[in-house]
Amino acid sequence: MRAAIDPPGRYPDPAVVALDPRFAKLVLPLAAVERLAGGCRWAEGPVWFGDGRYLLWSDVPNDRIMRWDEVTGEAHVWRPASGYANGNTRDRQGRLVTCEHQGRRVSRTEHDGRITVLADRYRGRRLNSPNDVVVRSDGSIWFTDPPFGIVGYYQGEKAEQELPAAIYRIDPHSGELALMCDTVDGPNGLAFSPDEKQLYVIESRSRPRNVLVFDVAADGRRLGARRVLFDAGEGTPDGLRVDVEGNLWCGWGMGTPELDGVRVHSPRGEPLGRIALPERCANLCFGGRHRNRLFMASCTSIYSLFVNTQGVAGA
Secondary structure (H helix, E strand, O other): OOOOOOOOOOOOOOOEEEEHHHHHHHHHOOOOEEEOOOOOOOEEEEEEEEEEEEEEEOOOOOOOEEEEOOOOOOOOEEEEEOOOEEEEEEEEOOOOEEEEEEOOOOEEOOOOEEEEEOOOEOOOOEEOOOOOOOEEOOOOOEEEOOOOOOOOOOOOOOOOOOOOOEEEEEEOOOOEEEEEEEEOEEEEEEEEEEOOOOOEEOOOOOOOOOEEEEEEEOOOOEEEEEEEEEEEEOEEEOOOOOOOOEEEEEEEEEHHHHEEEEEEOOOOOOOEEEEEEEOOOOEEEEOOOOEEEEEEEEEOOOEEEEEEEEOOOOO
16 A cells, blocks of 8 residues: 555645634644555554654454555555454553454563563453553553453454453553453543543443543552543544643544544643544544654544644653
């Protein structure tokens, strides 16, 4: 697959829509949405590797991880059998951490290519289908575990649910798996605030769907009570990332074409703007040399947009 399937359009891009005057300082008038790659069935879990100048992402139903190269502009299959990988991130040593539906596990790809299983059971019971994952600055790995990958054979393999949907933490030293919360209805995307004092989690099975916020204890090992930061109304948020000013950039869609794309909210949950895409956006990440390029995994395609802010370092 070649790069620049669709070159940038006109400036300013009419697909970048302000819902609040504060959005103007977050976007660039001379940047437009670009389509970088296509040919997927359900693109998810983008993660940027700045040391190699490439993007990895999951194509869940096709059971593969894809790679787009910033230098050559080409995309190709990077891992042809991924265990129906979904969410991806990097740990503090630069290793790939992946949520796998088929193995019902969280794995780590070592620098030499070996795969290490980090978690697949809690108290003797199999996890459901780990969905999205983030790594805190202390090295702890946090992930959501809804049953989406075991309800059928499209994004995994049908199986019995052994545990409630939950949020977990993997200790960076002992490797111990700890249950953080099991009261979220369909926990999906998650991200920490820049100071890591809050954890945002998308509740994707509530009606309306909610973006929740939890206070994180000073020791980074416990969560406070959940609060609704905002509800999505008719929209369907999925994955999210946070910029250095604490704004939430959320993959969005479903319902009508007007909902498809990315929604940006302030740290208080106020809607600031949207990026309209021709497909629902499942997940996203910041990358590029200065972490100012937004990569958006959207159903069949990968899109990008240079913005006037930066993603949180290490997120």
